[in-house]
Amino acid sequence: MTWKSWTTDLCPVWASVLLVLAAVSLEAEEEVAGEGRVERLLRSMTLEEKVGQMSLRGGGSSSKRDPLDHLDTVRAGGAGALINVMDPAAVDRLQRAAVEESRLGIPLLFGRDVIHGFRTVFPIPLGQAAAWNPDLVEKGARIAAREASTFGVNWTFAPMVDITRDPRWGRIAESLGEDPYLASLLGVAMVRGFQGEDLTRADSLAACAKHFAAYGAAEGGRDYDSAQVGPNLLRNLYLRPFHAAAEAGVASYMTAFNEIDGVPATAHPGLLRSILREDWGAEGFVVSDWESVTEMIAHGFSADARDAARQAATAGLDMEMMSEAYSGHLAALVREGEVPEALLDEAVERILRIKERLGLFEDPYRRASRGFPLLAPESLEAAREAARQSLVLLENDGVLPLDQEGTVAVIGPLADAPHEQLGTWTFDGRKEDTRTPLAALRQVLGEEQVLHAPGLAVSRTRSREGFPEALGAARKADRILFFAGEEAILSGEAHSRADIRLPGAQEDLILELAALGKPLVLVVLAGRPITLERVLSGVDAVLVAWHPGTMGGSALADVLLGEVSPSGRLPVTWPKSVGQVPIFYNHKNTGRPPQEEKILPFDDIPAGAWQSSLSNTSHYLDLGMHPRYPFGHGLTYSRFEYRDLKVSPQVLTPGGAVEVSATVANAGRRQATEVVQLYFRDEVASLTRPVKELAGFRRVTLEPGEEERVTFQLEAEDLAFYGWDQQLVTEPGSFRVWIGWNAREGLEGRLELSGELAPAAAEH
Ligand code: BGC
Numbered sequence: 191m192t193w194k195s196w197t198t199d200l201c202p203v204w205a206s207v208l209l210v211l212a213a214v215s216l217e218a219e220e221e222v223a224g225e226g227r228v229e230r231l232l233r234s235m236t237l238e239e240k241v242g243q244m245s246l247r248g249g250g251s252s253s254k255r256d257p258l259d260h261l262d263t264v265r266a267g268g269a270g271a272l273i274n275v276m277d278p279a280a281v282d283r284l285q286r287a288a289v290e291e292s293r294l295g296i297p298l299l300f301g302r303d304v305i306h307g308f309r310t311v312f313p314i315p316l317g318q319a320a321a322w323n324p325d326l327v328e329k330g331a332r333i334a335a336r337e338a339s340t341f342g343v344n345w346t347f348a349p350m351v352d353i354t355r356d357p358r359w360g361r362i363a364e365s366l367g368e369d370p371y372l373a374s375l376l377g378v379a380m381v382r383g384f385q386g387e388d389l390t391r392a393d394s395l396a397a398c399a400k401h402f403a404a405y406g407a408a409e410g411g412r413d414y415d416s417a418q419v420g421p422n423l424l425r426n427l428y429l430r431p432f433h434a435a436a437e438a439g440v441a442s443y444m445t446a447f448n449e450i451d452g453v454p455a456t457a458h459p460g461l462l463r464s465i466l467r468e469d470w471g472a473e474g475f476v477v478s479d480w481e482s483v484t485e486m487i488a489h490g491f492s493a494d495a496r497d498a499a500r501q502a503a504t505a506g507l508d509m510e511m512m513s514e515a516y517s518g519h520l521a522a523l524v525r526e527g528e529v530p531e532a533l534l535d536e537a538v539e540r541i542l543r544i545k546e547r548l549g550l551f552e553d554p555y556r557r558a559s560r561g562f563p564l565l566a567p568e569s570l571e572a573a574r575e576a577a578r579q580s581l582v583l584l585e586n587d588g589v590l591p592l593d594q595e596g597t598v599a600v601i602g603p604l605a606d607a608p609h610e611q612l613g614t615w616t617f618d619g620r621k622e623d624t625r626t627p628l629a630a631l632r633q634v635l636g637e638e639q640v641l642h643a644p645g646l647a648v649s650r651t652r653s654r655e656g657f658p659e660a661l662g663a664a665r666k667a668d669r670i671l672f673f674a675g676e677e678a679i680l681s682g683e684a685h686s687r688a689d690i691r692l693p694g695a696q697e698d699l700i701l702e703l704a705a706l707g708k709p710l711v712l713v714v715l716a717g718r719p720i721t722l723e724r725v726l727s728g729v730d731a732v733l734v735a736w737h738p739g740t741m742g743g744s745a746l747a748d749v750l751l752g753e754v755s756p757s758g759r760l761p762v763t764w765p766k767s768v769g770q771v772p773i774f775y776n777h778k779n780t781g782r783p784p785q786e787e788k789i790l791p792f793d794d795i796p797a798g799a800w801q802s803s804l805s806n807t808s809h810y811l812d813l814g815m816h817p818r819y820p821f822g823h824g825l826t827y828s829r830f831e832y833r834d835l836k837v838s839p840q841v842l843t844p845g846g847a848v849e850v851s852a853t854v855a856n857a858g859r860r861q862a863t864e865v866v867q868l869y870f871r872d873e874v875a876s877l878t879r880p881v882k883e884l885a886g887f888r889r890v891t892l893e894p895g896e897e898e899r900v901t902f903q904l905e906a907e908d909l910a911f912y913g914w915d916q917q918l919v920t921e922p923g924s925f926r927v928w929i930g931w932n933a934r935e936g937l938e939g940r941l942e943l944s945g946e947l948a949p950a951a952a953e954h
Contacts, residue, residue, distance in 0.1 A: 227551060228542045231294060232535055237521045239267040239294060240534045243541050244520070246301065246477060246511045249275035249284075257284060264298065265291045268517065270509060270541055271299035271345065271477075276618075281342030282555055289554045296542070297550035303615055304346040304384075304395065305364060306330070308337035309564040310573050310740055311612045311619035313580040314681075314717060315350065317736030319366040319761035320824075321579035322865050322887055324379035330576050331383025333569045335395045338618070339559035344548060345396040347444060349380035351431035352401055355772040357762065358411025360685035363614050363717030363737070365406060367761025368774045368821065370427050371884045374434035381440045389441070390549030392559035399435035400444035401479060403461055404428045407448075411771070413684045414447045422877055424450070425912035429465065436472040441544045443476045445507060447485065454489050456482040457498070462506030475508040475540035484513040495519060503529050508537035565623055570741055577738040577745030582758035583825040589709040589730040591752025591827055592669060597639050599667035600628050601660045601703065603646045603696070604675045604715040610649075611715055613737025614682025623740055627673055627713070630743035634751060641667050649677045650694040657699055661706070669709045671750065672700055672729075674720075678737060681717025690721050690768050697724050704728030713746065719764040722818070734758070752827065757863035757889065759824035759932070766818040770810065775821035775933035776880035782807045783881075784815035822867050822884075822932035828858030828894065835929055835937035842943045847905045852929040852937055854890055855897035863891045868902045869933065871926040876913055882933055885909075900929065909943060 225233075235243075242263075249257035249272040257275040264272075264287040275281050281300055288298045306312045312330040313320075321327070331348075338346065350364045351373055366373035377399065386394035404424060407417035419428060432443070443466065446455040455461060456478050466472045483502050484495050492498035499515035500523050510516040523529040545551065583590070592598065604610060608624035632640045645660030646653075664670045674696050679685060691697065692714075704710055704725070712729040714720055717737055726732070733756065735746055749756050763774050788805040792812045795804065809815040835852045842848045854866055868886035872879040886902040904927070906920045913919040922943045930936015 228539055228546060231296065231542060232539060235294065235538065237524055237531065237534070240538045241516055241520045242266070242268040243270035243296065243538045244509050244534065245269055245514070245517045246271040246273055246509050248512055249273055249280075260284065261287050264288050267292045267294060267296070269298065270296075271301055273301045273511070275300055276302070276341055278340070278342045278560065285342075285554050297545055297554040299345045299396065299545065300342050301345040301347060302338060302343040303348065303617060304334050304338045304343065305348050305350070305615040306334070306613070307573065307739060308334045308618045309620065309623065310334075310337060310569040311616055311624075312573050312576045312739045313742070314363045314613040314737045314739075315366055316363050316717070316761065317580035317738060318576060319372065319376055320582050320734075320736065320758040321576065322372065322759050322761070323579055323889060324375050326576050326579055327376050328379040328383040329572055331380045332386065333572055335384045335386065336393045336559070336562045337564050337569070338395060339393045339556065340562050340564065342556070343395060344550070344556060345398065345442070346384055347398045347400060348384065349377045349397065349435070350400050351377040351435060352406035352446075353428055353431065354406030355774040356406070356408070356411040357690050357718040357765065358686050358688060358768065358771060359406065359408055360413055360614070360681045360687070360717070361406070361683055362762070363681040366431070368763060369761065369776065369884050370430035372761060372887075374431040377431045378434050378438040381435055381438045385439070385441065389547045390553070392553065392556035393562060394548070396441035396544055396548055398442040398444050398477065399432050399440045401446035401455070402432055402443045402466070402476070403446055403455060404450050405446035405448055405455075411686050413686050417448045417450045419450055421916055422912065422914070425916055433470055436466070436470045436474070440474050441547065442474045443472070445476060445478050445482060447479050447482050449489055449491070454482070454486045454491050456507060457486060457491065457501040457505040459505040467506065473540065473543065475537065475544055476506065477509040478502065478507055478511045480511050481513040483507070483510045483515045496523065499523060500528055503533055503537070508540050573739055574741035574745050574748070577735075577742045578748055578754055580736055580738060580758050581745065581749050581756045582734040582760055582823075583756040584732040584734060584764070584819055584823065585726070585729070586731040586825055589669070589711055590733070590750065592711070592750050594635065594751060596668035597641060597666065598631070598635065599664040599670045600631060600640055600642045600673070601645050601664065601670060601699070602673035602713075603644055603649045603651065603694070604713075605642065605644060605671070605673035607648075607677070610677045611737055611742045612739060613678050614685070614717055616678070619740060625741055625743040627743040627746045630747035631671075631750075634747050645699050646694055646696060648694070649675060649680070649692070649696065652695050654695055654698070657702060660699060661702060664703050664706055664708065667708070669711070670703055670706070671711050671713060672703060673713045673715060674700065675715035676717060676720070678717070688768070690718060691724070692720055692722070700725045701728055711750070713750075715742075719762055721765055721767055723766055755827040755860055755862035756824065757826065757865065759822050759865045760819055761821070763817045763821045764819035764823070766813050770813055770817060773817050776883055778878050779881050780808045784809040786815065789814050816934075820932045820934040822865070822930075824865065824932075826862035826864065828856050828860045828862035830862075830864045830931065831855045831857045832929065832931070832937050835939045837927060837939040837941050840941055842904065842906060842941055844906060844945050847903050848941055849901050849903055850927050850929060850939065851899055851901040853897055854892070854900050856892035856894055859894050861891065861893050863889055864931070865889050866900045867930055867932070867936070869928045869930065869936070870904070870909065872909060872911070872921070873924045873926065875911070875921050875923070876919075877911065879911060882928070884933070902929070904941070906943060
């Protein structure tokens, strides 16, 4: 089905629905003898019980309701899942009502936003993405699953695999960055971590790929705003991590709050049927986002809750979260012939299959998971390692690693802010368990070597009241560490910012400290890239720590003091100014690409310049063509050299592979980890392709003087893209390839893709 027919003509959707229905009812009659549990249940369920399975109800903390208020509803078969029931005794009581006291004994799902850890909080997902390390991400999700399952949680609303190109959007903190290849790998790693090897294990959680789809394309970076995304960008960018999650067997999907070109994602038949079910053959069920079904009234898409229920159910939404359009209207809609009952059967079947995959019919209470210790030493160590690897060194004139002799002034609102460093979506982590940078530095260096004066109470403080004390401490110290950034509440859902500089008086204080002329290190703890132009020239090093979680302080001390070299790389482009946003590495070339040598510095533009004398290319007069730091950028405490790029063979034939390799040498004086990156560019295609696309990376740890030949394999399907007819194609022609250290710099080579190739069956 084409994009056009989704939005302008839903008839084909109906036709395919009716066909499926006919097939389903025939099968049901023929297979009674050998039918399984799910079929049997479906056959004996009343309409109300089916709608019950399709309803997720609010449980505890965030809905401010006593979860046990739902006991009667659960006994009556009126709920398929509950959210936020965080008392294991209440979980057991409700599960007993479902399994032992309801007519059909169908167990409940207990959902929770376990996003980047549970009691042991890992770095925010954007920080985890900066580690470019799927194994690390998988391990973090596994630990989170084990901890959360001790509370009876069996379903997490993660991973969020929304691609975003907009640091104003608060939920960039929750994202895995701007690149579809990296986000796909890391999203799949999270699915594997949450779901474990075996979903029936009591400590495995059903995962949920969200928010389907294009939520990160919110206009202006304002949360919930519309996404104007065409089919090409949707398929080639926003959907790729969802498809990867589907192939990895993710148990569920959550729809997005936004509309896409006029159709809310929650009732989008093109997404929920054509792509998810027909194209991908996905089996997990789809849940709405929080009240996103009834929000279609405010969108101007549904007349009322009944209309919304009809549209969502028809489009293929299996479960409604929190609002009650389904429970209020779906049974009547079926009785009155407006929604075919077989649509409900399909939805319920998908939900029951996941309950079955979780083993809930055999082991509804999953008590075996209850003993796993929270904050176990190994979990804390894993969180520390994740935080270490998430740190990105943007600048360093040699001041880092810090010399351990002498005194250090620890200044800034994020130096000792245990709640803030946990970041957004931390429902279950506690600040009491959190190790701050100040505490960690004091422990390693000793109390007397560390002079602390925050200077500013919180990140938004405008008062300069604390400046004298901070400057006094700095005067007495040999070096200054300034922990700048944003509080946790300044990123996350509904927390977008129009100005992404350091808030409050932080810049002023940094500049006053810089004027002292002492070595000054800026550490940025934030949920997004922060524009730093005004302070950059005053500081000697910049280390980005994102919101690093429970063990963030220890990890920072490890890296600042040189215990380990930083190894994180930017998973997003870092702008100079918010005015450049959106700015991302995998952009298109345009018909008038910028030419660096022809761009005049702003102040050199002659007065009275002739209209077309300034090159007429795509760039900003005042900021040029580049961001401050490209995607993939990150320094180490050593120095790496790249040489001898080789592409072999140079012609890629159908079914074959080429090897792209280069020698990477540690030419510095310390052991360090380099993230070697592979990019390509499809030079001419039937749809224009980005100027660069990431196709591989490798973390390589080398001793001083050591070198390694790093080899990547590229096959035709790695070069594929979705064409104008939304089919995956590989087109013959010339490709440029790079092995490099960020999206802008590297060694360049070439390859040819030969011969007419059939549409590739495989995904990217
Ligand atoms: C968010 C989802 C989240 C849900 C349940 C919504 O507001 O958009 O990401 O999973 O709430 O807490």
